[in-house]
Amino acid sequence: MNQHNPTASQVQSFHPRAREALQNDQLRGNFRRAMDGLMGKRKAAFEGWDLESLRTLGAAVRQRALARLPDLLEQLESQLTSNGIQVHWATDADEACRIIRDICVAREARTVIKGKSMVSEEMELNHYLEAEGIEALESDLGEYIVQMAEQTPSHIIMPAIHMNTDEISELLHRKTGTDRSHDVNYLTASARQQLREKFMNADVGVSGVNFAVAETGTLCLVENEGNGRMTTTVPPCHIAVTGIEKVVPSLADVAPLLALLTRSATGQHLTTYFNMISRPRQPGEPDGPEAVHLVLVDNGRSGIYQDDELIDTLRCIRCGACMNHCPVYTRVGGHVYGTTYPGPIGSILMPHLLGLDETRHMPTASSLCGACGEVCPVKIPIPDLLVRLRRESVDGDSVHPGVVKGHGVKRGRWESLAWRGWQWMHANPGLYRTGTRMAARFRALQPASAGAWTRVRTAPRLAPKTLHQLMKQRADSNSSDNGGSR
Amino acid sequence: MTSREDILQRLRNRRDGELPMPELDYGSMTGRDWSAAQKLDLFQAMIETVHGEVHRATDEEWLDTLAGILKQRQARNLLTPLKHPIGAEIRASGHPDLPELLSYGEPVEHWQRELFNDVDAAITSTRGAIAETGSLILWPGIDEPRLMSLVPPIHIAVLEADQIFATFLEAMELQRWSAGMPTNALLISGPSKTADIEQTLAYGVHGPKELIVIVRQ
DSSP: OOOOOOOHHHHHTHHHHHHHHHTOHHHHHHHHHHHHHHHHHHHHHTTTSOHHHHHHHHHHHHHHHHHTHHHHHHHHHHHHHHHTEEEEEESSHHHHHHHHHHHHHHTTOOEEEEOOOHHHHHHTHHHHHHHTTOEEEEOSHHHHHHHHTTOOOSSSSOTTTTSOHHHHHHHHHHHHOOOOOSOHHHHHHHHHHHHHHHHHHOSEEEEOOSEEETTTTEEEEEESSSHHHHHHHSSSEEEEEEEGGGEESOHHHHHHHHHHHHHHHHSOSSOSEEEEEOSSOOTTOSSSOSEEEEEEEOTTHHHHHTSTTGGGGGGOOOOOHHHHTOTTHHHHOSGGGOSSSOHHHHHHHHHHHHOHHHHTTSTTSOOOOSHHHHHOTTOOOHHHHHHHHHHHHTTBOSSSBOOSTTTTTTOOHHHHHHHHHHHHHHHOHHHHHHHHHHHHHTGGGSOSOOTHHHHSSOOOOOOSSOHHHHHHHHHHHHHHHHHHHO | OOHHHHHHHHHHTOTTOOOOOOOOOGGGGOOOOOOHHHHHHHHHHHHHHTTOEEEEEOTTTHHHHHHHHHHHTTOSEEEOOSSSHHHHHHHHHOOTTOOEEEOOOSOGGGTHHHHHHHOOEEEEEOSOEETTTTEEEEOOOSSSOGGGGTSSSEEEEEEEGGGEESSHHHHHHHTTGGGOOOSEEEEEOSSOEEOTTTTOOEEOSSSOSEEEEEEEO
């Protein structure tokens, strides 16, 4: 996939991209319809539930798992190992790609079929494998389409939501020879046929993981299409890849998270398949992969883990509800952000993973309306974290100094100078009084326009007298009045 | 230092110290005191909303129901478990309306192309179902391999009516899943589907186009 880390130019092009997206009627229509549908379905799916209690439970399950994270990872590793699944650890995306490449090379694998995995997008795995001469093909229908179009997913759950049937039909025709058609069933059936061939011939299947259960050594995958099951069953080798935060202590922890995940994501009570894998193929079993690997990817997560506030981001179960409800995301779509994870969760996660210098546009791509925090199934305080990152991008303050990579990237010399002056003035009453009096006296020199602020607002005018002057005047006249009547 | 040690050490030496362990209150997930009849009705209603088809039958009539389902769809064959009693019953019945019976007697590598291209339907047992979400519980294995419920276009699942649990949590607890998980455990709620093309639902994208449940009462 052509997933690139955002570069400085991508940061700079955020605004032009957003403007372009806002003027694209088709894109806006697609997103509006899809997001309205998802919001409605989510609401309906939680009817009859005590949603607040369920969200509190979901948050607590995730917090408890994070509190014991290193122990759980070790338990998961030893349980998986005794089940016959090999565990690998990767500090960054590059190492994770190398591990997968090495497994492929050792097996002389030429083709890899992939189930949906956001971590593999984060790692840019397809790119990496292709450079090594290993074909990596996406099998989730949306991802398959997006890969064929040489684009990136615009939504973490519905990767091809930005395209319409006509475009997809034309693309399939051009790339695979499928007849042009408006019939979604026909297009789907055609993709089924082509992908079945690929499944049969693939040497390795790569999938993500939704939950990894430490107690039993079980990898859980949530999906509707069955491509996840195909990927993890048909090829002789299955490599699962996941962030280190996805581990939970026990099977009982899975139940509330699963109940929250599918309802929040697509308004489904449960997805078509919930696939729990604990072992490679056992003696006598006629199908399933003979080798199963798990790659645990850190890639910045242990850094977020250090901080009491930022750690909340690691609770995320990747449902996408925050995007579906975000007034910014629903208008511009995922590509505008230029990162693997877009929308509100992307805006707090990507700065953690990549640093603020490359993602400085993200924390401000929000109106802070709070919808994301209200719908989050594990109660991540997303708006608070956005504010925290905004503060970090100007290097924090004396109480909360910046700790995220690239902090202070937005700190400008003139702006800091101005604020230092402001601070100085406010710490010296005499200077303050002189300053405000001067401002009132020369108020005619105030510029009529203040950029974007005054484009849709009337500029406020300075009063002819300062508050101090007015108060003093009133006190003077009161005392003279009182004096007169006494 | 290995990456493993490096990651674990960073997690263990957390800058901001120990993390809280909030209490868990499962109140919102428990207390579904449904009768057996209510659970069956709810299971059926829920799986029907996701395009699953449900037939209720007695132990005597279920083979007729099965034969009818297959005949109506003009299935040429049915992949059947070798050892499970439902497989044995089907084979022993000699029902005139049943199509050719196939079995998954050898490793998939020996007959993958046939399985993918020539099998019209497969029948499997289930380990029960979940009423709340309309889901079937399957533990594939030697007798009923993983691809049986995935590759053929029609999947027929036999469910015993007294094996319906209120919730997933309850099923895992009562069946003591944590005591030992199988190679693969599945919850299946309806046929394979996608909405990836303009949010239009299409069935059978990678797995079965049809999921038919025969509930034996």
